[in-house]
Amino acid sequence: MRRPKKERQQALKDTIRDNPFVTDEELSVEFDVSVQTIRLDRMELAIPELRERIKHVAVKTFEDEVKSLPIDEVIGEIIDIELDKKAISIFDVKPEHVFQRNQIARGHHLFAQANSLAVAVMNEELALTVKSELQFLRPVTAGQRVVAKAEVIDSHPEKNRAFVKVVSAVDQVTVFIGTFEMYRMTEQSEGDEK
Template identity: 40%
Template sequence: MSKNGCVKSERHVLLTRYLAGNPFLTDEDLAQVLGVSIQTIRLDRAELDIPEMRERVKKMARGAYRNLRSIESTEIVGELVTLEVGREGLSILTVTEEMTLRKTKVLDGRYLFAQANSLAVSLIDADVVLTGTAKTSFKRPVFRNEKVVARALITRKKGNKYMVRVSSHVRDELVFQGKFLVFDLSEEVNRLENSP
C-alpha cells in the first residue's frame, strides 16, 4: 500500500482517471497526488501501457493539426494539442529564454497574446479568419521553462462573428485570459478577389 492507503489496483484506477481528465499531468504531479514515488508511477504506467506525458501530448497533437483550416500549422504559437473546429481547442507553449525579456527574465506578453489569438482563430471552420477585437488580462508573470496551457472555447456565434474565450494556465494557476471577437471573412474576400 502507498502512503495514502491506496492499494495498487485502486491506484491504477485513480491514475487512469486522473490522466483521462488531464493528460498533461507529469509523473511528478501524479506521484504527489497519489502519495507515491515517481518510480512507482513509472512502473504503474508501464503496467497499464500508458506513455509518458510527452508522448501522450504528441499523439494528441498529430490529430489536431489535421483539422486546421483557418490558419497554417506554422502560424500556431505554441504546440496545438487538441482541436475541435467549431467548438474548442488547446495548445501548450513552453517558455524558452529567447521568449523572455532580457532585463526581467519574464515572458514577453506578446507570446501569451499570440498563443491565445492563434488558438482562437484556429477554431473557426473557414478559409479567412481575422481577429476584430480582443479584451485581455494578464494575471501573473510567466518565467522560462514554464509551460503555458491555453484552452479556447467558442461561446457565441452570430452570422460570421464568433466570440472565443481563452484562458491560459501554468499548472493550475491562471496567468492570462481573453475574449476574442473573430470574423469569418471568407465570403467577403472571395467576392473582392472575383470582382472586376
C-alpha cells in the same frame, strides 16, 4: 603593431566571434603574424577552423528554421481541437521569449498563442481578429509551460462573427485571459474549402 600574445589572443577571439567567416590567412595579415601562429592561438583557445565555425552557425540556423516554421502557423502546439467549439495548445516559454532582465515572458507571446489558437478553433481558413480584451494575471517565466484553452462562446454565422474565450494556465494556475471577437472571411456558402 605587434601586440603581446595574450592581448592578441583576446583580440583574435573577439574578431572571430564578430566574423566567423574569416580565414587564418586573413587573420595572419590582420595581426601581422604568421599563419602558424594564428593556428597555435586557435588551438590554445580551442577555436575550431573556419569550416567548422561556418557549419556550426549553419546548423544553428537550420534548427531554428525548423522550430520557427510551425510558429508561422500557430504559436505553440495544438494538442486538441474541436472545430467551432474548443481547442487546446501548449507553449513552452524559452529564454528567447522573456525579458532578459527579469525572465518574464513578453506579453505578445502569450497573446500570439491565444490569438492563433482562436484563429485555429474557428472552422474557417480565413478568420480575422476584430477586437480583443486581455488580462495578464500573473507573470510567466522561462521554462514554464503555458496551456491555453480556447472556447467558442458565441457564434453568429449570419453576421460572420464569433466570440472566443481563451484561458491560459501554468500548472493549473490561470495566468492570462483573453476574449476575441473574430470575423469569418468566407461567406457561409458551404464546401468551398481549399
